[in-house]
Amino acid sequence: MSYLKPGLPKPVPARDGLDAPFWAAAAQGILTLQRCNACGRWQWGPEWICHHCLSDDLAFEAVEPRGRIYSYERVWHPVHPALKDQGPYLIVLVEFPDQDGVRMIGNLLGDPEQEVIIGAPVKAVFEHHPDDDPPYTLVQWTAWNLNA
């Protein structure tokens, strides 16, 4: 099940390989973020060196697939032909408080006209497209109740 209509550019690993481990893990349903083996800091998107201690000893480390909504936007005007009949859709900027507050972009699944609350907890949903050429996986988000 795809949140957005098909036809947008599909993500592939950067030719220089920088984010390849992230996409490979996502295909396995594992969420990873980049972490410095030298100083322990997290960073996203990926960099070649740690922005804090400048070490190049970096790893993609699996994290709990949970975050909270840092900001969001409801898009109405399509700027790509694939989205011509999409209608409104939600993009969220998800923050990882336990990973130095780094952030990731995704869609918020569910009713595109739902009320969105900044600060609300969300969990990752892996949107796999194994039969596409090339195959790819998107990391999407859905609201969840801490007390449920």
Next chain:
Amino acid sequence: MQRSLRGRAAVIGIGETPYYKRGEAPEPEFKLALSAIVAACEDAGISPKRLDGFASYSNDRSDPSRLAAALGIDELRFANMQWGGGGGGGSAAIANAAAAIASGMAECVVVFRALAQGQFGRFGQGPRRNVIAGEMAHAVPYGLMSPAQMFAMKVKRFMHEHGVEQAALRSIALACYHHAQNNPRAVMNGRPLTEEKYDASRWIVEPFHLFDCCLENDGAAAMVLVSAERAAEAEHAPCYLLGAAAGSHHRAGAPVHNAPDYATSAFKTIAPRLYAMAGVGPGDVDVLQSYENFTGGVLMSIVEHGFCEADGCNEFFVKENLVAPGGTLPLNTSGGNLAECYMHGLGLNIEAVRQVRGVSTSQVPGVEVSMVVSGPMVTPVSSCIFGSGATL
């Protein structure tokens, strides 16, 4: 020796082509650039052959060596491009020109920007290809691909943090359209905007309605700078550069929306340097041109340049405060990028010079300090302050 640009260089000529709807320029981009440069030199009362430097930004396609050849100038001494996209480099290009003059690298530098989207394709359109890699791979497949979509995320967060209401953004659009009605060059002249029309306009991406978004236009703009000494002999009363600053804060360019200080126009570290060099404060500014890619960027720019508290936006951003001649802070008096023309903001710098000369179509009386903010929310950004002779 004091390390400052204050009063070292001045604008002596300004020039623009007519402004067209995007894709409708009757001439190619390079010809538009030449026309604006020649017009600026005519306004300055100098021959274009006396130019010896070019400064631009946002990867302008009109190459200085080709311009120099086409204009037949004697010797090219300075060919400068400010890095970065959008309009963030507008005031920086002026600063770079002034720095070249102050340091003796060049004598007479033209700052220019030319755009013909019919010839070179449109802004704001998503990439049309099967796959995407790199930083964009972490945004485009989720439907995040236009400038409006990149910046709405910041503005939404700022509005959340400070309780800013939609009406504050609306007031900015209303002020720009109000001024465009006085400006016959403005693309939106004759098309006034009301609160009702704004409210009824479609969403592009929340929190931006159609009227919160800049135009896209074809045309070119240019301004000629020389040293303060040479400016004293110029045809027009010189408009001095009092200060300029460019850059961005810590990791503003962190990928995938990861700037630690996120909900910002990127001017928090620039504004103090700007005012320190200019020797003025926000209370001294008579009129402001603030780059509208989107109204939310203007709002944050005005806060970060100290005109208004972040928590006071709903009170400050009312139309009456923002219109000439009597508003507290007359804003975008030509109509700006929303309603005059989107020339990547160089039109705003030209309007700031007009205000110092006293020839704006929405003139603020007795302008001595005239300020420009270029390209909020991108990195690097820049801003500058012009002054009359009385400010030196």
